[in-house]
Amino acid sequence: MKPFLDEVSKTKFREKVMGELVGIVPHKLDVSTLLNIVRKYADIIDEEALKREFAAALNPEIEDEKLNNVRTRFQIGLKDVLVEETIQILDHTLLWEDAIRTVGRPLVTRGDVTEGYVQKAIDNIKADKPFIMIADGVIIAHAGVDDGANRVCLSLLTMPERTDVCGYMQADVVIMIGTPDPTKHLEMLEQLNHIIEDKKSLQLLKKAKEPKDIIKLIQKQEKEK
Known part of the structure; x- marks a missing residue:
């Protein structure tokens, strides 16, 4: 029942695939850069909410980690x-x-x-x-x-x-x-x-x-x- 890839391997795999598909390396983009781009073309209604959305999209492993922590908390020994x-x-x-x-x-x-x-x-x-x-x-x-x-x-x-x-x-x-x-x-x-x-x-x-x-x-x- 062990996963095919550990967390480090999954993160590297995900970054490699994303980079190959869309021509970018995810970690070179950050929330501030994206916000500056959006500001050029749109009015931001809720900047804090948008920051959270960008952070989650750029760092999905963080969300995975949070989910794993919740699961662990409720797991039974x-x-x-x-x-x-x-x-x-x-x-x-x-x-x-x-x-x-x-x-x-x-x-x-x-x-x-x-x-x-x-x-x-x-x-x-x-x-x-x-x-x-x-x-x-x-x-x-x-x-x-x-x-x-x-x-x-x-x-x-x-x-x-x-x-x-x-x-x-x-x-x-x-x-x-x-x-x-x-x-x-x-x-x-x-x-x-x-x-x-x-x-x-x-x-x-x-x-x-x-x-x-x-x-x-x-x-x-x-x-x-």
Whole structure:
């Protein structure tokens, strides 16, 4: 889910393309220059408003940054959604469909997602066989933003042995994520990614005896950021 270009690359790309298309390099124009040009040919009714419009047009990355700040402010972290009641540590291994229904059960009980959302996640795997393995033995099941997720949520279960997933994957950690918004869950996913990308942390997660052990792992990861 990482962007194809980071912010610096996007800005350079945008400037290059704009320069090639209209024959100008954007940063060589400023608000004062444009205002002076406009004054030659028109009466300016609201100069301050016009300045803001020019500034936004010449520096779209500033507006992007403001938007990103707003999104970040309202994004939800892993600790906000992965709580003891959404973590299950099983002492037996389930068939993959049962594992997904089981990991989705707390979310249905809490009203985070509908039963239809859980079934859609299963149907997606059967129909499309998406590669949803995000780490060794870890899969993340989900449906779409319009398939019955009422809020950003996440649940997790671990099993002692791996189960075959529709003949093309094997998993001993099953995660379900739900979101009705395409951006609010991104911070949560990034934090989850930090944990499972680290082999030591992933092993600690798989060997956890109680949900609170996984909560402590998340808290430790948060402190180390």
